[in-house]
Amino acid sequence: MTGKVQAHETSISMVKSASVELDAGSDIALKVKVSCPSNCNLQGSKVRIAGDAGAVVKEIELVSFDGLANKTGEFVVKAPGKPGKHTWTALFAAQEKADILHEASSTLFSFIVKLHATSMAVWDVPSPIVFNTKFNLKVGVHCPVECKLTGREVEIYDHQGAIVTTGTLGDVPWSDTGDLYWAEVELEAPGTEGYYTWTVKFPKPDLELPHEAASYTFGFVTVRHPEHVVTVEAIDKDEKTPVENAEVILSPYRGCTNERGVAKIEIPEGRYEIYVLKRGDYQAFQTPVEVASDIAIKAELMPEPAEDEAAGYA
Numbered sequence: 001m002t003g004k005v006q007a008h009e010t011s012i013s014m015v016k017s018a019s020v021e022l023d024a025g026s027d028i029a030l031k032v033k034v035s036c037p038s039n040c041n042l043q044g045s046k047v048r049i050a051g052d053a054g055a056v057v058k059e060i061e062l063v064s065f066d067g068l069a070n071k072t073g074e075f076v077v078k079a080p081g082k083p084g085k086h087t088w089t090a091l092f093a094a095q096e097k098a099d100i101l102h103e104a105s106s107t108l109f110s111f112i113v114k115l116h117a118t119s120m121a122v123w124d125v126p127s128p129i130v131f132n133t134k135f136n137l138k139v140g141v142h143c144p145v146e147c148k149l150t151g152r153e154v155e156i157y158d159h160q161g162a163i164v165t166t167g168t169l170g171d172v173p174w175s176d177t178g179d180l181y182w183a184e185v186e187l188e189a190p191g192t193e194g195y196y197t198w199t200v201k202f203p204k205p206d207l208e209l210p211h212e213a214a215s216y217t218f219g220f221v222t223v224r225h226p227e228h229v230v231t232v233e234a235i236d237k238d239e240k241t242p243v244e245n246a247e248v249i250l251s252p253y254r255g256c257t258n259e260r261g262v263a264k265i266e267i268p269e270g271r272y273e274i275y276v277l278k279r280g281d282y283q284a285f286q287t288p289v290e291v292a293s294d295i296a297i298k299a300e301l302m303p304e305p306a307e308d309e310a311a312g313y314a
Contacts, residue, residue, distance in 0.1 A: 004099070005096065005099050005100070005101050006099060006100045006101065007100075007101045007103060008036050008037065008038055008040060008100055008101070008102050008103065009036070009037060009103055009105070010034055010035065010036050010042075010092055010102050010103055010104070010105040011034070011035050011105050012032060012033070012034045012035075012047070012090055012091070012092045012105045012106060012107050013032070013033055013035075013107055014030065014031070014032060014090060014107060014109055015031040015032060015033050015071060016029060016030055016031035016074060017030065017109045018030070018079075018088075018109060018110075018111040019111065020111060020112060021111070021112045021113075021114055022079045022111055022112070022113055022114070023079070023113075023114060023116050023145050023209075024079060024080065024081045024082070024083060024113050024114070024115065024116060024209045024210055025078060025079055025080075025081050025145075025208075025209040026078070026079045026145065027076045027077075027078065027079075028076065028077050028078070028079050028111075029074055029075070029076055030049065030072075030074070030075055030076070030077060030090075031071065031072055031073070031074045031075070032047050032060070032071070032072045032090050033069045033070060033071045033072075034047065034062060034069065034070045034071075034092045034105070035068065035069045035070070036102060039067060039068055040100065040102065041065045041070065042062050042065070042070040042095075042102065043061075043062050043063060043064065043065050043070060044061055044062065045061070045062050045070070045092070045095050045097075045102070046059050046060070046061055046062075046093065046095075047059070047060050047061075047062060047072055047090060047091065047092055048060075048090075048091045048093065049077060049088060049089070049090055049091075050088060050089045050091060051080070051086070051088055052080075052086055052087060052088065054089075057077050057078075057088070058075065058077045060072045060073075060075050079111070079113055080113055081113075081208065081209050081210065082113060082210075083113050083114060083115055083210055084112065084113060085110060085111075085112050085113075086110065086111055086112070086113060087108055087109070087110045088108070088109055088110075088111075089106050089107070089108055089109075090106065090107050090108075090109065091104070091105075091106045092104060092105050092106070115210045115211055115212045116143050116144070116145050116147060116209060116210065116211040116212065117143070117144055117211075117212050118141055118142065118143050118202055118211050118212050118213070118214040119141070119142050119144075119214055120139065120140065120141055120142070120154075120200060120202055120214045120215065120216035121139070121140040121142070121180065121216065122137060122138070122139055122140075122200055122216050122218045123137070123138050123140075124136070124137050124138045125137045125218055125219075125220055126220070127219075127220040127221050127252065128220070128221040128222065128223040128252045128253060129189040129220055129221070129222050129223070130189065130222070130223060130224070130225050130226070131189050131190060131191050131192060131193060131222040131223065131224070132188070132189060132190075132191045133188070133189055134186055134187065134188050134189075135186070135187055135188075135189060136184055136185065136186050136187070137184070137185060137187070137218075138174075138182055138183070138184050138185075139154050139156075139167055139182060139183050139184075139185060139200050139216075140174055140177075140180040140181065140182035141154065141169060141180070141181055141182075141202045141214065142177075142179060142180045142181075143179065143211060145209075146178070146179040147179075147207065147209065147211070148181070149169050149181040149205070150169055150170065150171050150181060151168060151169065152168070152169050152181070152202070152205045152207075153166050153167065153168055153169075153203070154166065154167045154168075154169065154183060154185075154200055154201065154202050155200065155201045155202075155203065156185060156187060156198060156199075156200050156201075157198060157199045157200075157201065158190070158196075158198050159190075159196045159197060159198060164187060164188075164198075165185055165186070165187060166185075167183035167184070167185040168183055169181040169182060169183050170182060170183060189220075189222045190222055192222065193222055193223055193224060194221070194222060195219060195220075195221050196219065196220055196221075196222065197217055197218070197219045198217070198218060198219075198220075199215055199216070199217045199218075200215065200216050200218070201213065201214070201215045202214040202215070221252045223252065223253075223268065224268040225268065226266035226267050226268055227267075227268050227269050228266070228267060228268075228269060228291050228292070228293055228294050228295070229264055229265070229266055229294045230250065230264070230265050230266075230267060230274075230289070230291060230294075230295055230296075230297065231262065231263075231264050231294075231295070231296040231297070232248045232255070232257070232262070232263045232264075232265070232274070232276060232296075232297050232299055233257075233260075233261055233262050233296070233297070233298050233299065234246040234248070234257045234261045234262075234263075234276050234278075234285070234299045234301055235261055235298065235299070235300055235301070236282075236300075236301060236303065237300040237301055237302050237303070238302075238303060241261075242257070242259070242260050242261025242262075243257060243261045243278055243281075243282065243301050244257055244258065244259050244260075244261060245257060245278065246261070246263075246276050246277060246278040246282070246299075246301070247275070247276070247277040247278070248263040248265060248274070248275070248276055248299075249274070249275040249276075249277070250265060250267055250272040250273070250274050250275075250289070251272070251273070253265050253266075253267050257276075267291060268291075269291055269292055270290075270291055271288065271289070271290050271291070272288070272289050272291060273286065273287075273288055273289075274286070274287055274288070274289050274297065274299075276299040276301065278301060280304065281303065281304060282301035282302060282303055282304060283301065283302045283303075283304060285299040285300070285301055285302075287299075
């Protein structure tokens with residue numbers, strides 16, 4: 001003769017729930033516990049995770065019992081691809097075992113799905129650039145979730161907000177980055193001298209998982225065509241030996257001395273202030289210069305005083 005079925009209430013709760021904000025399509029680690037006031041062992045019974053519309057996302061067993069509560073192991077489900085607030089349900093369905101009916105129980109948990117952030121980088125921008133000439137630079141786009149961005153477009157806008165060109169991100173990320181997809185683009189400098197700020201944009205791409213748009217502003221200087229060559233020879237004032245890798249600046253033009261201490265810089269005619277620097281080793285050399293033809297300048301650099309000498313002057 002079948003005994004009378006007893007009914008036990010149950011309660012379900014989240015041991016580990018979703019973070020408040022999640023990237024679309026990312027992993028959600030969860031853990032659930034189910035309790036019965038009679039402290040019943042419910043190992044082997046199933047718990048279901050249901051999405052917003054009630055469809056079952058995951059079914060998982062209760063695998064442990066500590067004498068008070070039954071728990072699942074930690075398990076992973078995927079966050080939805082749709083941005084916005086989502087409310088899911090952890091459900092323990094009514095289950096009968098050994099003439100005991102454990103009644104259903106459920107709990108809700110909510111989280112917000114956000115677009116994948118993107119960021120941009122621009123590098124190898126030459127400056128100065130002769131006006132009306134073509135130049136190249138590199139543009140990269142990064143997704144912190146390491147999504148593949150191959151084939152997506154970037155757009156370059158000039159200082160007036162007009163689009164001047166587009167580029168397509170390549171198959172292979174920039175070396176040593178792993179996930180910075182990049183493109184090299186060719187541009188043409190404006191037709192007048194000056195400082196310009198242009199913008200590169202990454203529009204929201206058409207990807208399975210939604211991404212944010214991004215932008216990056218970069219600047220460059222345009223100048224007249226060079227007419228003359230300024231040759232700078234940097235030497236140690238005391239030793240009379242060449243100073244290698246010294247910076248030579250005739251703003252906005254720059255150069256660097258070679259192993260013979262020589263740098264050659266092509267510039268237009270005009271008056272300039274010339275600086276020769278080797279930071280940490282020598283004091284800066286500075287002198288005005290009028291450029292009306294090719295000229296040569298010898299920059300004698302005074303070594304920085306040793307620490308003990310500098311302390312003596314304090």
